Amino acid sequence: MNISIIGATGYSGVELIRLLLTHPEANIVAVYSNSQTGKAMQEVYPHLTHIFTDDLAEIDCGRIRNEADVVFIATPSGVSGKLVPQLMDGKLKVIDVSGDFRLATPELYTRWYGKETAEQEYIDQAVYGLSEWNADAIRETKLLANPGCYPTATLLSLLPLLKADLIDGKSIIVDAKSGVTGAGRGLSLGTHFCEVNESISAYKVGKHQHTPEIEQTLTQLTGKEAVISFTPHLVPMNRGILTTAYASLKEGVTAEQVAEAYADAYEGKPFVRLRPGAYPKTKEVYGSNYCDIAWHVDERTGRVIVLGVIDNVVKGAAGQAVQNMNLMFGLPETTGLAFTPVYP
Ligand SMILES: NC(=O)C1=CN([C@@H]2O[C@H](COP(=O)(O)OP(=O)(O)OC[C@H]3O[C@@H](n4cnc5c(N)ncnc54)[C@H](OP(=O)(O)O)[C@@H]3O)[C@@H](O)[C@H]2O)C=CC1
Numbered sequence: 001m002n003i004s005i006i007g008a009t010g011y012s013g014v015e016l017i018r019l020l021l022t023h024p025e026a027n028i029v030a031v032y033s034n035s036q037t038g039k040a041m042q043e044v045y046p047h048l049t050h051i052f053t054d055d056l057a058e059i060d061c062g063r064i065r066n067e068a069d070v071v072f073i074a075t076p077s078g079v080s081g082k083l084v085p086q087l088m089d090g091k092l093k094v095i096d097v098s099g100d101f102r103l104a105t106p107e108l109y110t111r112w113y114g115k116e117t118a119e120q121e122y123i124d125q126a127v128y129g130l131s132e133w134n135a136d137a138i139r140e141t142k143l144l145a146n147p148g149c150y151p152t153a154t155l156l157s158l159l160p161l162l163k164a165d166l167i168d169g170k171s172i173i174v175d176a177k178s179g180v181t182g183a184g185r186g187l188s189l190g191t192h193f194c195e196v197n198e199s200i201s202a203y204k205v206g207k208h209q210h211t212p213e214i215e216q217t218l219t220q221l222t223g224k225e226a227v228i229s230f231t232p233h234l235v236p237m238n239r240g241i242l243t244t245a246y247a248s249l250k251e252g253v254t255a256e257q258v259a260e261a262y263a264d265a266y267e268g269k270p271f272v273r274l275r276p277g278a279y280p281k282t283k284e285v286y287g288s289n290y291c292d293i294a295w296h297v298d299e300r301t302g303r304v305i306v307l308g309v310i311d312n313v314v315k316g317a318a319g320q321a322v323q324n325m326n327l328m329f330g331l332p333e334t335t336g337l338a339f340t341p342v343y344p
């Protein structure tokens with residue numbers, strides 16, 4: 001497959017390069033940037049010296065349509081919404097890592113992102129790329145909206161329980177923690193070393209843009225109403241997300257039914273590792289495409305507490321995007337992704 005990457009200089013873009021360089025069917029034909037065109041990749045990322053040395057090109061949708069089979073877009077919100085209408089032509093498949101095509105309507109997007117995205121006709125063409133839950137639709141689409149990082153861990157944790165009707169969808173609380181790469185490579189006061197190191201804080205309480213994405217997907221994939229309280233936190237580490245989800249169990253639900261729901265949902269799903277009763281660490285999935293899930297039934301309160309961990313840049317972005325590419329091109333899901341987490 002001939003591959004182009006728009007936004008190759010960002011953290012998700014450079015992770016796509018790392019994964020695609022060892023993918024047996026992938027051939028990166030061009031990498032694109034907005035503000036660093038003409039530079040070689042190793043000038044921007046010296047760790048790529050002697051490995052990937054292509055020059056960054058100015059974004060050219062005509063060239064991409066002519067020479068690529070698939071284009072990954074890993075740009076800040078509001079960018080792909082404008083690019084995709086220029087790319088959706090002929091055989092080209094588009095995988096958007098940003099949030100521009102995830103929400104059901106442009107109005108909903110603008111309410112949560114404070115920006116404009118593409119028109120409804122393009123949003124309607126996009127398939128939500130939660131690989132483990134939407135594979136049939138993913139295989140057929142030409143426009144893939146790759147899930148957000150927090151939604152990936154949260155949805156994989158909660159969907160089995162809501163689908164099996166074991167929890168009250170309106171009782172869900174999600175407390176999430178992310179490493180700083182989740183905020184991208186751009187410089188900002190909030191991600192500055194002295195602000196983040198030896199500290200932890202919540203942000204965007206009650207207004208994080210992943211709240212509607214999680215609610216919408218829970219409902220679309222289970223047919224059940226879902227309302228969540230979602231609070232993200234920034235923690236002083238590079239990679240990793242831990243989501244702790246709480247939900248009230250329906251009357252009479254047993255720990256065995258909970259275990260069965262997870263086993264049924266993830267049988268034959270290579271990237272979800274079920275670890276009942278465990279305390280998974282982000283370090284245990286670092287650099288890998290795994291999502292580890294553990295659950296604890298609290299009989300005293302009648303709640304279930306679910307812990308999900310992913311590497312935000314891999315399963316939360318580039319890894320899941322490659323998994324989706326594999327599905328879209330009829331390859332085994334694990335192609336180019338079957339590697340062991342880096343530990344410790
Ligand atoms: N980081 C993460 O863990 C995750 C990120 N995402 C989403 O993926 C997208 C990329 O994130 P991330 O890699 O962290 O971001 P970065 O800030 O690290 O990178 C952004 C990239 O977009 C390019 N870019 C910036 N503005 C424009 C523009 N106007 N037109 C074209 N290209 C532009 C930059 O290129 P240059 O500077 O060279 O011009 C850079 O390559 C975001 O939408 C993010 O929300 C999703 C899941 C997880």
Ligand SMILES: CC(=O)N[C@@H](CCC(=O)OP(=O)(O)O)C(=O)O
Nearest residue numbers: 077098099148149178179182183
């Ligand atoms: C730590 C951190 O700042 N994380 C980012 C994740 C952004 C992201 O992935 O958002 P979209 O893909 O939906 O744009 C945030 O909370 O906004």
